[in-house]
Structures are given as C-alpha cells and as structure tokens.
Amino acid sequence: MASSLPQGEQALDQSVKPKQPSxxxxxxxxxxxxxxxxxxxxxxxxxxxxxxxxxxxxPYDPEHAEFGKKLLPPMTDGHLLGTxxxxxxxxxxxxxxxxxxxxxxxxxxxxxxLIGTIVGIIAGYFRGWIDIVLxxxxxxxxxxxxxxxVLVINAIIGTGLRNIIISLAIGGWVIFARVIRSExxxxxxxxxxxxCIATGVSRLEILVKHIVPNLFTPMIILASLQIGTxxxxxxxxSFLGFGVQPPTPAWGNMLNEGKDYIFSSWWLITxxxxxxxxxxxxxxxxxxxxxxxxxxxxxxx
Amino acid sequence: xxEEALLQVKHLKKYYEIPQGLFKKDIxxxxxxxxxxxxxxxxxxxxxxxxxxxxxxxxxxxxRLTDPTEGQVIFxxxxxxxxxxxxxxxxxKQLQMVFQDPYASLNPKKTIKQILMEPLRVHNQFDEKDRxxxxxxxxxxxxxxxxxxxxxxxxxxxxxxQRIGIARAVILQPDFIVADEPVSALDVSVQSQVINxxxxxxxxxxxxxxxxxxxxxxxxxMTDRVAVMYLGKIVEVADTETLFKDPKHPYTQALISAVxxxxxxxxxxxxxxxxxxxxxxxxxSGCAFxxxxxxxxxxxxxxxxxxxxxxxxxxxSCHLYTKSEEEQKYVTSDSK
Numbered sequence: 001m002a003s004s005l006p007q008g009e010q011a012l013d014q015s016v017k018p019k020q021p022s023x024x025x026x027x028x029x030x031x032x033x034x035x036x037x038x039x040x041x042x043x044x045x046x047x048x049x050x051x052x053x054x055x056x057x058x059p060y061d062p063e064h065a066e067f068g069k070k071l072l073p074p075m076t077d078g079h080l081l082g083t084x085x086x087x088x089x090x091x092x093x094x095x096x097x098x099x100x101x102x103x104x105x106x107x108x109x110x111x112x113x114l115i116g117t118i119v120g121i122i123a124g125y126f127r128g129w130i131d132i133v134l135x136x137x138x139x140x141x142x143x144x145x146x147x148x149x150v151l152v153i154n155a156i157i158g159t160g161l162r163n164i165i166i167s168l169a170i171g172g173w174v175i176f177a178r179v180i181r182s183e184x185x186x187x188x189x190x191x192x193x194x195x196c197i198a199t200g201v202s203r204l205e206i207l208v209k210h211i212v213p214n215l216f217t218p219m220i221i222l223a224s225l226q227i228g229t230x231x232x233x234x235x236x237x238s239f240l241g242f243g244v245q246p247p248t249p250a251w252g253n254m255l256n257e258g259k260d261y262i263f264s265s266w267w268l269i270t271x272x273x274x275x276x277x278x279x280x281x282x283x284x285x286x287x288x289x290x291x292x293x294x295x296x297x298x299x300x301x
Numbered sequence: 302x303x304e305e306a307l308l309q310v311k312h313l314k315k316y317y318e319i320p321q322g323l324f325k326k327d328i329x330x331x332x333x334x335x336x337x338x339x340x341x342x343x344x345x346x347x348x349x350x351x352x353x354x355x356x357x358x359x360x361x362x363x364x365r366l367t368d369p370t371e372g373q374v375i376f377x378x379x380x381x382x383x384x385x386x387x388x389x390x391x392x393x394k395q396l397q398m399v400f401q402d403p404y405a406s407l408n409p410k411k412t413i414k415q416i417l418m419e420p421l422r423v424h425n426q427f428d429e430k431d432r433x434x435x436x437x438x439x440x441x442x443x444x445x446x447x448x449x450x451x452x453x454x455x456x457x458x459x460x461x462x463q464r465i466g467i468a469r470a471v472i473l474q475p476d477f478i479v480a481d482e483p484v485s486a487l488d489v490s491v492q493s494q495v496i497n498x499x500x501x502x503x504x505x506x507x508x509x510x511x512x513x514x515x516x517x518x519x520x521x522x523m524t525d526r527v528a529v530m531y532l533g534k535i536v537e538v539a540d541t542e543t544l545f546k547d548p549k550h551p552y553t554q555a556l557i558s559a560v561x562x563x564x565x566x567x568x569x570x571x572x573x574x575x576x577x578x579x580x581x582x583x584x585x586s587g588c589a590f591x592x593x594x595x596x597x598x599x600x601x602x603x604x605x606x607x608x609x610x611x612x613x614x615x616x617x618s619c620h621l622y623t624k625s626e627e628e629q630k631y632v633t634s635d636s637k
Contacts, residue, residue: 191405194366199420199469200393203386213410 030293037289043282051099060089062096063247071265082267084258090267093249094275100250101279104165104234105227111169112230113223116176117215123177124184125207135181138174146171146229147236154242164243168230176222183218187211221291228283235276251276307342307477307509308363313372313382315355315362319582330582332358334533335372342476345503345510347520347541349556350530351578356513357401359530360479363511364398365389376477394424397470399499401482403462407454413440413465414450420473435472442505443468443498460491464498471502479511484519496523517560521545526614529553532589533581539615549617551594588620596621 031037050057059078066087074082074090081090119138123131141149153167187193188211196206237243238252246253251272258268315333333355340346348356362369365381374381376396384392400406407416417436421427427435437447443464454462463483470478480499484492500523502508512524520527520541527544529537529552537550548554555572574593579585585592591601598620606618 191400191402192408194361195398195400195406195466195469196408196419197366198364198393198398200390200423201419202390202423205423210408210411214408 031289034289034292036285037293040282040285040287040289043278044286047098047102047279047282050095051102054095054099058089058092058095060092062088062092062249064088071261071268073265074267081271082265084254084268085261085265090254090271093254094251094271096249097251097254097272097275098279100161100244100248101231101234101276103161104168104244105231105283107165108168108172108230109223109227111165112172112226113176113219115169116173116178117180117219119173119177120180121184121207121212121215124181125188125211131181134177138177141171141174142178147233150233151237151240151242154237159242159245161244161248164234164237167237168233171233172226172230175226176219179218179222180215183215184211187214217294221287221294224287224290225284228280228287231283232276232280304341306339307377308340308511309373309375310339310359310363311337311373311375313337313359313362313374314370315358315367316370328582330580331533331584332581333362333369334581334584336530336533336535338528338535338538340477340509340511342509343503343507344525345512345523347512347514347524347527348530349514349517349520349527352515353578353581354530355533355581356515356530357481360398360481360511360513364393364396364479366398391424394426394473395476397473397475397478399463399466399470399478399480399483402486403459403466404454404486406466407462409454412451412453416454416465417469417472420469424473426473439468439472442502443471444494458491459487460495463487463491463495467495467498467502471506471508474506475508477509477511479513481513482515483512485514485516492519499523517545517556521560529556532579532584534589534618536590536619537615537617539617543612543615549611549615549622550590550619551596551621552590553617555595588618 031041059080066083068087069077069079069083070085070087072079072083072087074080076082079089079091081094083089084093119134123134150167150171153170154164157163157166193206193210196210201210234243234250235252235255238250239256241253241256244250244253246257254272255269255276258265258272261268313333313336314331317330317332319328319330321327336355336359338346348359350356358367361367363374363381365374365384369382372382376392379392381389381392381396411419414433414436417439418432421432421435426432436450440447440449445461445464445468449457454465457465463486467483483499484495487495496519499510503510510524512520514520524541527537527539527541528535529544529550531552537544537548537553539549544553545557548557551572552574555574558570558572572595574595576593579589579592585602587603588594588597588601588606591597594601600620604620606620607623608616608618609622610616611622
C-alpha cells in the first residue's frame, strides 16, 4: 500500500534535513544574530559569575569599615570606585551586592513561579468555581500596587534576605497565575488536546503530558522578564529602609546610605545606581530576545 | 451486501447557550437540531453542508468530544451519549477521529513515535516491545518512512501530517472513524492521495467512515451514502449515486449544481442561492431553507416539512413533495 505514496512526495521526503542541530548550538547561533540579546546575555553571565566568585574577586572586605579612608573619590589609594561614608570599598560592596540581587531575583522567581503556575494550571484546566475563586483573589491582589504590597508584607513579617524573598514572592505570584491560566485556557481548546481526548487519554495524563510541556516556553519567558522586576523591587525596598539591612551590602541600601552625600560625594550613589540599571537592562534585553525567539507570535506585546 | 447498523444517531441535539449578561435571556444556538441517521458497517457515510451547518458538531458529539444536549448515539448497541468520561475512554478504541487541520491536531512538542505510541499505551495494546514494530508497520502502511520516527510534526508537510493523523486513528484498528473534513486543509494534488489512502485502509481493515465534508466532488468519489445538512437539520439522505442523479431537495439541487463542471462545453443549469445562511441562533420559521429557496411557498414559512421517503433509503424534507404532483409541477414551472 506504500504505492499510494506518489513519486513527488517521496522525493521531497529525502530532501528534508537528516538531523537538526543540537539545542545548545541552535541557542547560540540564534543569540549571535541579535546584539541586544547578546548584550543581555553577557550582562547576566557577568552577574552570575560575580555572585558566585564574589568573595574571591573583591579587593577589600566589603563590610570592613576604615574611618581614616572614608569618602575617598574613585581611583584613589587602590579603591577603584572610591569608599563610602564608613570607609568601605564601594567596588567590593557592589560585587557582593550582585550576589544579593541574583539570589533574590532567582529565588523569588522560583517561588512565585511555582505557586503562580500551579494556581494558573488548576484555574485554567478545571475551570468552574475554583477558577472563579482563584481569579478573584488574583484580581484583588492585582488591584494593589506591587511595590506597596511588598512593602506592607515586608513591614509585617520583618526585614532580612529571607523575608524580602517571601514578600516579593507573595506579591509576584499573581502575574504567573494570570499568564499561565490564559495559556492553559488556550491550550485546552487546541485541536491536539481534542485529539488526545478522542484517543482516550485520561484527563490527568492530558494535563501532565500534553498541557504542562507546552507551558515551559511562556514560563521561561515570563520568568526571565520578572527577574528584572524583582531585582528593581528589592532595590527600591532596600532603599526605603526595609528589605536587606546594613551592613549586608545590597544595591538598594547602598543607595539609601549614599543619598545624604549626593552633592558632596557623587560616587556613593552613582555606581550602585549604574549596577541596578545595567542589571535591569540586561535581564530585560535577554528576556525580550528570548520571547521573540521562542514565541514569535507574542512579538511586540 | 448485508446491511448491519453500526451506528445509529437518534434525535441528536446540540444547543449552545450564549450568555447575554445578567438580565437578558441567553441566546440558544441550535448547532445540531434533531438529527437522526444510521451508518451501516463497512460503508462510508457522508455529511455534507455549508460551513456552520452543524456537520462538524455532529461528528464531535458522536465521539463525545462535546456533550450532546439531547438524543442518543447508539454504537454497537451501547448508548454513547450517556457514558461517563472514563467509560467512554475504553470505548474510544473502536471510535476514532481524523481531524480537519493536520497543523493543529498534532502536539508540536511530541515526536511521531510518541504521537503514535500514545493510543497503544493508553489502550494497553500489544507488549511494549511489539509496539515499536507496530508503529513502524503503520507508518509504512500510510506511506511514510520509518526514519521519521524521531521527528517532530513541524518537519512535515500538510499531506504527511495528515497521514500521521490517519495512522494515529487507524493504529488501534477501530471499527468506526469520524473524518472531519480530512482533506479540506490540503492542496488539491495531495487531497486525492490522502483520499485514496483512506479508501485503501478501509478495504484493508474493514473500516466504517463518517465522512464530513463540504466538497461534493470528494463525496461523489469516495462515499456510499450522503446526508445533506442545512442549519443543524438533515434535509436529504440518499445513496451517493441517487443523490447526484436525482436530488430532491432544492438545497441539494443547488449544492450539486455548484460543483464545477469538467468541460466548458458541458451545459449545466446553475441554481444560484440568494442571500446568506441564516444564523442558527435565530433560524427561520417553518422550513429553515425557505429564505433562500427558489421554490418557497406560503406553507414553507409556517410549517416545518415532514420527511418524505422516495425510493429505498432516499428521504427528503420538503413541502414540494408533500403536495400533489399537479401542484408541484405548477410551482416548479412558475418559479422558473
């Protein structure tokens, strides 16, 4: 019965590429075509390296105060970016601050992403009253400004690295819930899901084997964009005096401490500010590139 | 041929309610409105009609991909319409479906092997080690190389994807397959290959098809009997040959006259319908077709026509045939 295959189509079959390149090679060849994506990716890699190897790179102990050397301008006495009001090396503090930012960004995205995704899947797949209840909770929370909400939660549960992560996650899961729910809603109406039902696949198996694997792309895109938001939010909250407490170096509380010296010693506040801007820029550039590459339909949204 | 009813659809209805807000009455769309027909074992039964006439919904409701509002679907003695999701699952081994859009009906994240393995795994067919061989055999039968096992759907052309879709439906060796416009998304050159494949498979595995299509030339080529649907109702049922030779219902006549002729010199009378299909949310009174019927009479606007049986198995629902021969002649000549 193979005779029902015409010559033309058979010839066409053989011309199909025998093997596709590996995923990693494809990733880099795609990335190299976009300078913005490349820039974002480089910044992220730099950030991750700094946060891992920070303690070995820093020229000085970031928490060691030396009052004789306070408020030194950049490039003096071996202090690349100068010293702050307590004589601590700003370059070392920025490197260690990267660690705080990366930990907070990644940890928050993991927790918020996990909670939000589970809620989104339950709401979108099972619909009915559970969907209504969950989505009204999301609506209520979305009506509060994100920063204000995180600030209030942080004020209630207390400051510190762990608590700022918890506060950010409580504030951030709703975005994931919303996006994942709408993805699930769209997916469950797709014809390949209908075809699974027609095949006789059980409901749970459809969810686990057919819907969840198709959620990875939107999840990765959203996570990469949200990390930037969380890093900025942490900086904002630390700047306001909550969040990460001194003497632990974080870019936000460096800004807070340096703001009093803005007219006399500009370097106290400028360099952590640049670090925040670069990080947010890098993460967003990479996230945008990732979205355009993985999901061209979303382009421009 | 001994005719044995494999599938009986009795008074099937599928209504969709569209909420209009808190204080307004919901709009009810009668997608399928009291449809009855019988499909015999081994035959190809066609449902034909314009888009939106409910033919796809009928197919999906038979397979319980949507739940019927009312009516019975009796498959091999079991009323499918009353089964729970999990009871239905085990029956799906015998009832399969080929989808219209081969680009949408295959999971883009699964390889061909995974797609074809799924039905075997779900219904626990064969030993695990035999399944791969079965898949390879099936690929060969539908005319694809077994080298494609680890490829993803996006690496195939539309015709190849539809072959995969057909392989997935046939691999469980079902008794009955609903083919929902299986070739309308394909190039004309590929259409005939896929149709011939389906006919070959029918011979080889003794399949029964419910073939849903709007393409009358395809239907003429491959089906045994035809039901013509208009606005959720069946207006005419006949053997394919009879239907094309002697269409009774004015709607069928119009459809058949719309089939392109094969030679310009061939003279054919065209019945051109005026207007659009009315909305199934607000179907016309009486005979639903009267708004577009070239022979519409007063009675058509008020009373829904009875089904009249002509020769063996040929039925049509039209007032033209419930009147006396004299009157009929008058009406027909008058409107020309």
